């Protein structure tokens with residue numbers, strides 16, 4: 329097929345995730361290749377991959393060692409089940425994961441996406457209490473939390489635009505605020521933290537006998553708008569869960585594997601959750617493998633004679649896929665060999681410096697960054713923090729302008745995501761941030777003029 333034919337065929341035959349297809353038809357794009365941190369479309373135009381192909385990529389595209397790891401595994405076996413047996417790469421990877429994840433997490437349950445890893449965590453938490461003889465039926469989640477798009481994950485999701493329509497299909501969960509300092513009425517970190525912790529404690533006090541677990545994204549919420557948690561907050565959440573005898577599930581699907589400048593975000597507060605989910609960067613952005621890790625006490629609650637009916641009845645066809653596990657193993661080897669976490673931690677200081685320039689723009693209200701996870705919140709009025717009208721689609725338009733200028737990312741409403749692959753160099757960061765800045769400046773100024781003229 330030629331470029332025009334790809335474009336037409338994509339419009340005629342595809343239905344894309346999280347996409348209003350009417351938007352796609354106006355601005356179609358078919359990617360043909362990737363090399364390093366650049367993507368190339370079917371016309372040969374090149375783009376910076378400023379969102380790591382939606383938060384996945386670590387070492388760039390066509391990383392030689394990762395390509396080879398898959399080919400090497402292909403010569404042995406492409407897939408073999410984990411139902412009642414295991415395979416070599418899944419076993420080796422489990423050992424490695426237990427070694428590198430926070431002390432106390434001892435068991436690895438595989439699946440194939442972030443959403444499924446969360447489903448598994450929720451079902452485990454529910455059945456854990458059941459196996460101990462307690463019937464608990466609900467969860468506590470945090471406002472703007474995002475845990476994936478299957479019904480269970482949506483039930484503990486709390487991003488109104490994504491989740492409200494599915495309300496009738498969901499099970500009940502209690503929502504408490506996330507410490508979103510910029511949008512807290514006080515605008516003050518300490519007051520915001522105290523307010524949010526009080527509300528969490530209230531809910532726990534009232535409902536703890538019915539609550540299986542508190543679930544949250546540690547240190548940085550992703551899809552809810554790149555909202556960072558003040559340091560020390562997660563530790564307090566852990567303490568409250570212990571006080572009220574409720575499990576803590578930390579969803580590291582976005583934050584895990586070096587994204588925030590630590591291997592796992594929970595390390596910032598020295599917290600070990602009872603259940604931890606991860607996915608996205610586990611395979612370096614190559615293949616769909618996700619994991620749900622648990623403490624030994626969770627595992628033990630399911631371990632008994634079969635007729636006690638404590639088995640965890642859950643699995644997927646491709647659970648523990650050998651190709652995925654083999655590339656994950658090589659990815660983790662490269663993490664150590666290339667000091668990937670240290671690289672992100674170091675370069676993120678430089679990135680923060682570059683972002684200061686962006687923060688100075690008239691319509692940038694807040695920039696939230698932890699490692700290579702960044703959200704740039706656009707506002708109509710910097711003083712009052714008033715947002716642009718959603719109908720203006722300022723975030724979306726800014727990313728379309730970035731695309732014209734040779735950079736790809738996706739907005740979350742009016743929050744621009746900047747999440748480059750871990751190996752991105754300082755020079756590349758500089759070029760990328762320059763494009764982001766130019767596009768934001770042009771598009772927000774235009775939108776502001778439009779907003780004022782409508783009034």
Ligand SMILES: *Cc1c(COP(=O)(O)O)cnc(C)c1O
Pocket residue numbers: 440441442443444446474475476477545550551579580581582583607608
């Ligand atoms: C992306 C994400 C998920 C869902 O992962 P998928 O692989 O897209 O199903 C879950 N939780 C968090 C925090 C995420 O960022």
